Amino acid sequence: MxxxxxxxxxxxxxxxxxxxxxxxxxxxxxxxxxxxxxxxxxxxxxxxxxxxxxxxxxxxxxxxxxxxxxxxKPRIDWWLISLLGITMALSFLPLISVSEELGDNFMAKKVIHVIFGVVIAVTMMFMDYRKFEKKGWVFYSIGLVFLFLLITFPNRILNGSPYIFIGPFQFESYFALPFFFLSWASIFNNSRIKLWQHLILFVLPLLLLMAVPNLVVSFIYIVMVFVMMWWSAISRKAAAIITLTSIIAAGAFGALAWFTVKEYQLARILGFLDPEKYPKSWGYTYLQLKERLASAGWFGSAAKSEALPFEHTDYAFVNLTYHYGYLFAIGLFVILSLFAARIVMISFQINSRFGHLLLVGGVTLFLVQFIYNIGMMVGLLPLTSISLPFISYGFIPMLFNAFIMGVVLSVYRRKDLIFNRTV
Known part of the structure; x- marks a missing residue:
């Protein structure tokens, strides 16, 4: 030149x-x-x-x-950052209401969780998400290897699930989801991969997750992959056939499982369907949650109540509603809904197909947790271990959701750095 x-x-x-x-x-x-x-x-x-x-x-x-x-110039989405700041501040409230039972140690840990969450979100925002596009197989392999190690060499078994402990931190199957999230955005963006190859790539992690076993993470993984598939380069006809076939297969598996279900599993199902019939066993928690919500009032209840298990984790929404009232619960619901609304708004500004798939996967992962947690708190869905994003206490869930928002911020930051070249 x-x-x-x-x-x-x-x-x-x-x-x-x-x-x-x-x-x-x-x-x-x-x-x-x-x-x-x-x-x-x-x-x-x-x-x-x-x-x-x-x-x-x-x-x-x-x-x-x-x-x-x-x-x-790179963009910063101050709307999303503001929502992150608000929810991370609100995440201390569930601990405050049960501080007498848990002690100050949990509050100190929560501070550490939030700091790590902020670091993860900021780090991901400044990382160029476009570099992940060619590393889908790397992320996929890491996810598989981690699940294999978790099944084969767990440090401890808690509530039937294996954990790997590294110093003070514990890692479960949840930890594999971010890697599969990044890998599937790359896989679905690769038009050279055949449908039968997609099926194999989908089934391998699912088999490992079922072997853990962790039905919650398996459920989140399935929903994420299927939603991303509908927004990928796969034809709508093929996506419809795959979805319909999977629904039929799941129905058949569910029917078969019903006839082989164990007694305690059947009791849990019946406790959800009709908790009044099992007030001292599997229906007890459903009735307690229902009573808490009914007695909350618009501004919360001043009455001292017996603490429920998981009030600072999975049941944080009911905890906050009981202590601060329906108005607070509505406000919290709106704030968390704004996360999803903001990600959808950003998706309309993105020209990168890979970036768009990341946003679709990210908002799916967020909404599955959000909707299911609220649904089980109001009695519409069975109780299980799904956290309320950012609000529930927990190190891995905090990092997981901060990671999702960091990826969204990374995509938004580079939304004006995409040219459509024509040769």
Missing amino acids: GKRWNDFLSEVSNHIHSKEAKKFVSSELEFHLNQVKKEWMGKGLSEVEAEEKAVSQMGSPSKLGHEMNKLH
Whole structure:
């Protein structure tokens, strides 16, 4: 390239503050300069003359640099960051109401959880999500290896589920979900992968999750993959056939399981369907949650009640509703709903298909937790171990949801760094 060509690119870059945008703009300008240069050479000009014409046609490098700096600087979604700040602050409330039973140690741990969550979200925001697109197989392999190690070499078994402990931190099957989230966005963005290959890639993690066993994580994984599939390059007809076939298979499996269900499992199902018949066994918790919600009132109940298990974790929503009232519960519901609404709004601004798949997967992971937790708190869904995003106490759930929002912030940050090249 000639001196004027290089000087032009250098001067434009000098007016762009972001290093990431600087590299991006330089690459795109060079691409367009080469396109214009080829056009002039096609009209009979020499290479040197064509370069001069191409550079002249671009106009003032100073003016262009200022325009590119405004247009392509990385963005920060302050709306989403504000929601993160609000919910992380509110996440201390469930502990305050049960502080006498738990002690100050849990509050100190919660501070650590929030700090780690903030670090994860900020770190992911500054990482370029586009680098993940070619590493889908790496993330997929990490997820499989982790599940295999969890099943084969657990440090401890708690409530029937295996855990791996590293220092003060404990890791369960939940930890594999972020890796499968990133991997499936990459897999679905790869048009060379056949449908039968998608099926194999889907089944392998599911078999490991069922072997853990963790039905909650399995459920979240299934919903995430199927929703992302509908937004992928797979045809709607193929997606419909796969979905319908899976629903039929799940129905058949459920019918078979019903006839082989164990007595305690049947009792849990009946306790959910008709808790009044089992007030001292499997229906007890459902009745207690119902009573808490009924006695909360618009501004909360001042009456001292016996603490329920999981009031600071899975049952945090009922805990907060009981102590702070229906108005607070409605406000909390709105705040958490705004996360999903904001991600959907961002998705309309994204031109990258990979980025769009990440947003679809991210909002699905968030909504599955949010909707199911609220649903089981009001008696519409069976009780299980699904946390209320950001509000429930727990290290891995906090990191998991902070990771999701960090990926969303990363996609938003680079929404203006995508060009649609035409050759």
